[in-house]
Amino acid sequence: MQRRRFLVSTGAATVALAGCLGGNGDGGTTNDGYPPESDDTPEPMAVDTDAFERIDVEGTAVPLAPIEVTYNWYRRREARFADARGEGQYERAHIEGAAWSPAPEGRTNDPVESWPREDRIVCYCGCPHHLSSLRAAALIEAGYQNVYVIDEGFFEWLEREYPAVGSEIQNSVDSYTIAGRTDPAHAGATVYAAHEPTDQREAAFVDDDGSYEMTLHFGGLTADSEIRLETPAYELLAPLSELTAGVITGP
Secondary structure, eight states, rough: OOOOOOOOOOOOEEEEEETOOOSTTTTTOOOOOOOOEEEEEEEEOOOOGSSSSSEEETEEEEEEHHHHHHHHHHHHTOOOEEEOOOOOHHHHHTTTEEOOTTTTOOOOGGGGGSOOTTEEEEOOOSSSSSSHHHHHHHHHHHSSEEEEESSSSSSHHHHTTTTTOOOTTTTEEEEEEEEEOOOEEEEEEEEEEEGGGGGGEEEEOOOOTEEEEEEEEOOOOOOTTTEEEOSSSSEEEEHHHHTSOOOOOOO
């Protein structure tokens, strides 16, 4: 299975990062993916993981775990967490303790490579689960046996004030929506967008009618910031204002 890296953006809303637990700076950055130890450990949830909804990622079934389940695993230190977004997004804000392991295939000296294949791994992103499902699918294909994705995504984690840290954890991040269209023959394929200078990324899947749409939670952009957009049929490098002005159909 072939996968590439980039991502997408659009319109303009604001997601507040304030109120999340954790501090500023590099705290909570680890390579083992486990949350910090805590004296307050909840009782385990009764969960049938076989009943989780699955998303098909180019032929690989990826289980979508409800956020409250993943938070219980987090509090009990029963899962390793992997952030599948770009490094810029990870540095701005991420789940405390999570390792950075970008979609789809990870990075050089990726920390996940040293994790036991049988350990429970939870991938996440902000879209809410496009990048994370791409990363999870790659791990499943590589032989990892217990991989899940946070169904509701990272921004729901923040909304619930679950533990998060980062350099801009108290700031807000604008969101932008990109909508486009390609050939329906590409249904199920991945569309990527990225702001390469700051390594912020997003992804979406092509619908049955050839349409795609994604919301970017990218920080520090202006209307002139150039976004690289990759679809199965065409590629663009264009200002954010142009990509969010209407439905994208090609160069």
